[in-house]
Amino acid sequence: MRYHLSWKARDIEAVLALYHPEVEYNDFFQNRCMRREDLRDYLIATMPSGPEDFLEHNDRIRIDGDTAFIQYAISVAGGGTFRASEAITVRDGLIWRINEYALLVQPAAQPGKAQSPRPAASRLGLSARQLGMLARDIEEYFQRSQPYLDPSLDLHQVANATGYTRNQISYLLNQMLGQSFYQYVNQARLQHLLELLKTALPPVRIDELAFSAGFNSLSAFYRCFRQHTGQSPKAYLKQHPKS
Numbered sequence: 001m002r003y004h005l006s007w008k009a010r011d012i013e014a015v016l017a018l019y020h021p022e023v024e025y026n027d028f029f030q031n032r033c034m035r036r037e038d039l040r041d042y043l044i045a046t047m048p049s050g051p052e053d054f055l056e057h058n059d060r061i062r063i064d065g066d067t068a069f070i071q072y073a074i075s076v077a078g079g080g081t082f083r084a085s086e087a088i089t090v091r092d093g094l095i096w097r098i099n100e101y102a103l104l105v106q107p108a109a110q111p112g113k114a115q116s117p118r119p120a121a122s123r124l125g126l127s128a129r130q131l132g133m134l135a136r137d138i139e140e141y142f143q144r145s146q147p148y149l150d151p152s153l154d155l156h157q158v159a160n161a162t163g164y165t166r167n168q169i170s171y172l173l174n175q176m177l178g179q180s181f182y183q184y185v186n187q188a189r190l191q192h193l194l195e196l197l198k199t200a201l202p203p204v205r206i207d208e209l210a211f212s213a214g215f216n217s218l219s220a221f222y223r224c225f226r227q228h229t230g231q232s233p234k235a236y237l238k239q240h241p242k243s
Contacts, residue, residue, distance in 0.1 A: 020094035102128035151216035
């Protein structure tokens with residue numbers, strides 16, 4: 001319980017004080033084994049930054065001898081959920097061994113949509129918790145800064161702005177959200193355009209709104225619009241007339 005409360009409070013010193021001098025932390029999602037000297041940086045990177053990052057425990061803590069078993073979920077904004085568990089073993093009253101496992105549970109794939117080959121997660125340098133934070137950070141960046149309004153926006157710009165690598169962002173989008181970078185960007189542009197339509201005065205010039213939302217071609221706009229609304233812009237406007 002002290003370990004759990006110290007983690008939620010982001011008290012790194014309190015957490016480190018609970019580790020045995022010979023502690024071994026195995027993050028099997030990253031295929032990474034860490035000793036005590038490695039754990040300060042790991043804790044800084046994976047501790048929750050606020051209530052939205054807290055883990056969702058989906059079972060009570062179970063104890064068998066000197067080992068506690070914890071199960072929890074990490075939701076990924078716009079994508080799947082990590083189902084994770086930890087086996088925490090105590091020796092001499094301190095945490096001696098942590099084995100952490102995580103498995104990504106994705107939403108059902110769209111019919112006819114092929115799954116791209118999944119690269120080794122260990123190459124990303126991110127734990128399951130950090131991938132959840134990455135999804136939130138990208139979503140917040142798009143909402144706050146609206147980079148999608150730039151028709152020339154590319155992956156390199158988003159990586160520079162958020163501090164993540166292009167490989168990490170690509171993994172999030174491709175493997176966890178099931179989208180390419182440009183599909184993700186165009187979806188944000190479409191949501192922006194749909195919000196504009198709510199206050200647009202007639203006559204509505206849909207092509208002009210598309211360009212103002214960041215679309216750099218009408219063909220990409222029409223394709224994205226139909227994919228997400230099931231209608232052409234013309235049919236959509238007829239169904240949602242402006243008085």
